[in-house]
Amino acid sequence: MTQHLDRREFIQLAGLTTAGIAGVVFSSGLRGVSLAAAKNRAEDFMFLQMSDLHWGFTGPAVNPDAEVTLDKAIAHVNTLPRQPDFIAFTGDLTHTTDDPQERRKRLAHVRDAVAKLKVKAHHYLAGEHDASLDQGEAFKEFFGKTHYTFDHKGVHFIVLDNVSDPKGMLGDEQLQWLRADLKKLDKDAPIVVLTHRPLFDLAPDWDWTTADGAAAMEALMPYEYVTVFYGHIHQEHHQMTGHIPHHAAKGLMFALPAPHSVPKKTPIPWDAANPYGGLGFRSVQAKDAGDDYALTEWAVEKS
Amino acid sequence: MKRIVKITAFVVLAAGMAAGWHRLATAAVSAGAEQVVHMTAKKFEYTPNQITLKKGVPVVLEITALDRDHGFKIPELGVRADLKSGQVRRVRIVPDRTGTFEFRCDVFCGSGHEDMSGEIVVVD
Numbered sequence: 001m002t003q004h005l006d007r008r009e010f011i012q013l014a015g016l017t018t019a020g021i022a023g024v025v026f027s028s029g030l031r032g033v034s035l036a037a038a039k040n041r042a043e044d045f046m047f048l049q050m051s052d053l054h055w056g057f058t059g060p061a062v063n064p065d066a067e068v069t070l071d072k073a074i075a076h077v078n079t080l081p082r083q084p085d086f087i088a089f090t091g092d093l094t095h096t097t098d099d100p101q102e103r104r105k106r107l108a109h110v111r112d113a114v115a116k117l118k119v120k121a122h123h124y125l126a127g128e129h130d131a132s133l134d135q136g137e138a139f140k141e142f143f144g145k146t147h148y149t150f151d152h153k154g155v156h157f158i159v160l161d162n163v164s165d166p167k168g169m170l171g172d173e174q175l176q177w178l179r180a181d182l183k184k185l186d187k188d189a190p191i192v193v194l195t196h197r198p199l200f201d202l203a204p205d206w207d208w209t210t211a212d213g214a215a216a217m218e219a220l221m222p223y224e225y226v227t228v229f230y231g232h233i234h235q236e237h238h239q240m241t242g243h244i245p246h247h248a249a250k251g252l253m254f255a256l257p258a259p260h261s262v263p264k265k266t267p268i269p270w271d272a273a274n275p276y277g278g279l280g281f282r283s284v285q286a287k288d289a290g291d292d293y294a295l296t297e298w299a300v301e302k303s
Numbered sequence: 304m305k306r307i308v309k310i311t312a313f314v315v316l317a318a319g320m321a322a323g324w325h326r327l328a329t330a331a332v333s334a335g336a337e338q339v340v341h342m343t344a345k346k347f348e349y350t351p352n353q354i355t356l357k358k359g360v361p362v363v364l365e366i367t368a369l370d371r372d373h374g375f376k377i378p379e380l381g382v383r384a385d386l387k388s389g390q391v392r393r394v395r396i397v398p399d400r401t402g403t404f405e406f407r408c409d410v411f412c413g414s415g416h417e418d419m420s421g422e423i424v425v426v427d
Contacts, residue, residue, distance in 0.1 A: 095414075096411075096413060096414050096416075097414065098413050098414065128411045132411035133411065133412075133413060163411075166372070166410045166411040166412070167374065167385075167409065167410055167411075168409070168411070204378050205378035205379070205405065205407075207409065207417075265417070
């Protein structure tokens with residue numbers, strides 16, 4: 001049950017352009033209920049979502065600065081006035097390659113590049129470019145498990161892997177693991193799900209879906225305060241499934257067109273007048289015990 | 304009866320396939336007219352990748368994956384099948400409406416995966 005909300009009902013967008021801020025989304029009021037009323041209170045905190053780095057991609061028409069884009073974004077993160085508690089990398093750290101050795105070289109490059117971030121607390125997800133050709137084998141060597149949970153200041157984070165299976169699905173085993181994890185939680189526990197692909201059918205013909213995502217959503221639906229952050233589609237996107245909001249992040253290598261806005265999904269060409277347009281990262285500030293998230297979209301470079 | 308049993312050997316339709324297609328498929332088998340289109344799948348192309356079919360005439364796509372596992376999906380028609388490397392997969396469809404329908408690989412297969420697609424054109 002996915003519903004499209006009127007954008008005015010869903011977000012308030014402030015078009016801030018200073019200091020490399022591309023925009024701010026306040027997701028308060030998504031549910032019309034404050035989690036402050038819930039017994040599981042979380043503390044205020046902030047984390048970053050960096051997604052779709054695609055290290056190894058080459059395509060001058062799309063990003064002639066491919067080799068420096070990530071470094072520029074990292075430099076910007078390091079200058080943010082408030083440093084995040086942690087950074088979540090929501091998949092496609094590398095661009096795919098058929099060569100297992102080259103895949104490891106790319107993963108190693110990303111590992112070394114992100115080591116330059118001031119904030120050292122990182123949580124990694126794989127994307128299909130990282131993991132689908134070897135079922136996550138190389139990714140795990142560098143970044144560990146592909147599905148796991150962690151808790152931060154009262155919020156329960158669930159990292160789902162819908163990419164190690166090249167069919168773009170979670171699989172029965174992971175779904176059982178998810179259900180077992182959720183079973184331990186109160187229904188009003190603040191939950192954040194991190195995943196690469198959308199868990200709903202955004203555009204299945206563009207591969208913007210998770211084959212068994214509906215089963216995950218069914219498991220999450222009884223919980224009052226669930227928010228999903230994902231990548232894969234290389235653009236900011238917000239959608240509700242029932243009471244659960246899904247927020248897609250921009251990528252850090254190339255932008256993709258809005259769903260079904262063009263006949264064929266291809267990267268948006270580089271605009272010399274607006275370099276790095278459509279690229280960026282996001283900060284997520286958890287307020288009021290995890291129900292009220294302020295999403296700030298940051299450009300690659302600090303302006 | 305044998306024909307009906309034979310249907311179960313086909314990979315046909317994923318769980319959300321339109322009920323109308325399924326019904327038409329059964330009816331068309333009874334009529335006995337059926338054609339076979341041989342296809343291959345390899346990184347990152349199907350051959351042929353343009354297939355013209357006649358509305359209402361059942362067809363079996365016999366698809367052989369030559370180099371590795373691939374997928375075959377026609378999103379608009381709710382049709383999908385796994386293509387195992389070296390094996391022939393039979394995908395039976397009965398085009399019940401005219402139009403152009405894209406098919407594509409939905410098993411991530413490498414750098415050209417996004418471009419591994421083709422079209423079925425259904426004409427009167």
